[in-house]
Amino acid sequence: MLKRKKLAARWPALLPKLVPKLVPKFLPVLLTTLLTACAIAPGYNLDTSSLKEDAPGKPAQSYAVHPIDADLILQQAQQAAAQQPALPPGKFSDPSQYLYRVAPQDILGITVWDHPELTTPNGSTLSTGDNTTQTLAGAVQQPYTTALPGQADPYGQTVAPDGTIYFPFVGHIRVAGRTVGDVRNELAARLLPYIRNPQVDVRVLSFRSQKVQVTGEVKSPGPLAISDVPLTLLDAITRSGGSTEIADIQRVRLTRNNKLYVLDADSLLDRGDTTQNVLLQAGDIVNVPDRVDSRVFILGEVKTPQTLSMLRGRLTIADALTQATGLLDTDANPRQIYVMRGFKDSPDHPYKPEVYRLDLTQPDSIMLSSRFQLQPLDVVYVGTSASTTFNRVVQQVLPSLESLFYLKELTR
Template sequence: MTRRFLLPVLTAGFVSWLTACSALPGYSLDRSHMHEVNQPANEEMYDVHRITAQVIAELAAKVAQTQQPLPESRFSSASQYVYHIGPQDILGITVWDHPELTTPQGTTFSTGGNTTQTIAGALAQPYTTALPGQADPYGQTVAADGTIFFPFVGRVHVAGKTPQQVRDQLAAALEPYLHKPQLDVRVLAYRSQRVQVTGDVKSPGPLAITDVPLTLVDAITRSGGSTDNADLQRVRLMRHGRFYQLDANGLLDRGDISQDVMLEDGDIINVPDRSDSRVFVLGEVKVPTAVQLIRGSLTIADSLTSAGGILDTDANPRQVYVIRGMSSRPDAPDIYRLDMTQPDALLLSTQFRLQPFDVVYVGTASAVQFNRLIQQVLPTLETIVLTRQLTR
């Protein structure tokens, strides 16, 4: 009688000793000082949408409708673009047959250091380098109030005007002093207007706006091009305190010239990295991983291939889930399921386009879940049997 009573007690005590975290070596967490709060009374249910060709078409239409509007431009096309003079621009004025009124061609100047430059050299240099801090040609600098001084004419307001308009204005003002004056006005240094290019480009910094229209792709190219980690599909443009998202690769991939917007003075371009363009592949795959979007696009088939494919022995091919919207709607994400056993599954997997921060999860087969449960319980059963044998 005593033996029958001691056997269950010894068995329970030995198993409790084996399962106690404080009695076993290795890392463990003492949860005695932890108390979980705000536990939901009932588990929340989520709607799961089966992936079909109709669902894919509806999602594509939804993406097209939610595209952000493009920034408005002062010019409808590059052919209508005209540069307007501004303060700090440097003008070169030529009056034919009157060298005393013409900007000296051979005069050199210094910027305060060892750099000197002739006006001929200024005209030969690329317009991309006409920025403050570099060598400036000798000419008429537009003052902060938008005026220049010219002999016989005095102070002339030129800001906001085109070189052709300034030429006509000076010619009319010199008419009382010269017989049919012929003038030429050009901008020698573009310093009044600029854009800033930041982020993952090789040479970030300011770019001057010149008489040649400056577009988004031009700005990235003139900044040395993008780095290997740049996300050209999500380029950010800040204009007048408002953000726009542009696809710089849209011009090359789809011929979408609307994305190659014309830049204006004060624009800030930021080329981000690809950290915000990831999807996560989890569950019964060979290599759970985070996958970067390829040129802004990735499908279920692409993501599973990057993860090495699903596990043949453990995965449930009927349970390939896509969980979307966890970052913006953690309480109500969109969940889609693809049944890989269906004949059209391979086609659908190549057409369902993922979005940044989507989670692709491959479920576990029922038999595998049972086998894993047995593997967890079996050591405990073996311990009980061994303890019983020792106490006999």
């Protein structure tokens, strides 16, 4: 114990003599420790000992860079005009040709004038499958928006699963797949032996057999009944309460016969393109997506790197840079405004991205930046200036140089 106290008292005097002798011996160990300090230093670090990487022997791929100029802008506009998305095939080319055909589970109302025993009384009510009832007049107005929820109804002529109904004096008559006019004419012809000059009227009281599903970003998603009034894409969105604030109506998805079609409902409202307002039919599924797939990423030397949503399917380079609050004044290279676009499938170069570059130092670059249209999932990257790269390297090396300088001073 006494020896330890004496050594501690003499330690300040011995330290200047021991440092010059010990540092040359332990300097390699000290440098190795500094270089591997990231493994034991506090903070986030990844242990890569369990990771196995391939040897860097493969040559790096090269990508062609397309300069953004007036010719490219013109080519982009021509390609956008020439690209017409495939429209789903339909039974009717024009809504004026549309005819509703009766199907099982529909409820028919049949009137035979001057024969009340064969006619449904106007005062009768029919069940909606809930705790309330609905009058005949209400049922006539109801089908143009939604189908009645009732499954079995004691009132009217419900079309059986085999497509037939039963009517007095006539018996079973097939009505499925036929128009109300065809059913009316057949009933009148088959009542002639029993009624002189019968006057018959047939109408659908409840359209329950055919429906369209509307899902996604609409205010009231759910099924819509197919009625004798043609139902178009815009009608379906409107009757579902309209689209929400985050809906992407430029990329409405329609599933028909197990095939997916993308329709642009915005072009109908913005440019009057009626070809996108397709006539819906039974079994269609309309999905109004959100704007998750219509994103653009702004990275690199900008003041606010972020993800931007395309407004009504459109966004230019100027819009993207403005929303990112501009370029970093001292760090950005205005000659290197890159746009990385998707992957281009080709036999020779599968999944090869397209790269475009804009030089903001040129006089016409400002106008070009406001005309170049970005596409969903594009990446806009702003390059770094050479001086900034050099300064950042110096900042990384400077702490190590300072440590070596102080270590050298201590050895003197």
